Amino acid sequence: METITNTPIETFIKAIGNFGFPLVLAVYLLLRFEKKIESLTEAINQLQQVIKK
Template identity: 60%
Template sequence: MQQLPDWMIFVGNFGFPTLIAVYLLMRFEKRIDDLTQAIQDLKESKNQED
């Protein structure tokens, strides 16, 4: 049985989790922006009531 080169082991151990983390961050970025906008809208509407 042939052994894998060190770089392939490194990619297998760290590349896949890094890829998943980047994917999730990109997906949640839009939701975070939407939440930020909603908070700003609530803040503005509260200031208008006062």
């Protein structure tokens, strides 16, 4: 029995074929924005601490 390993690109292409481009794009953008929002939240919290001093 042969083991099949998928690279991230192969997995991404299969997801596009299975679910459609709009859905895959929406999920990708949501994940990217979530990381940026977390970073911005951390920066705002740091600024609040500096302002309180």
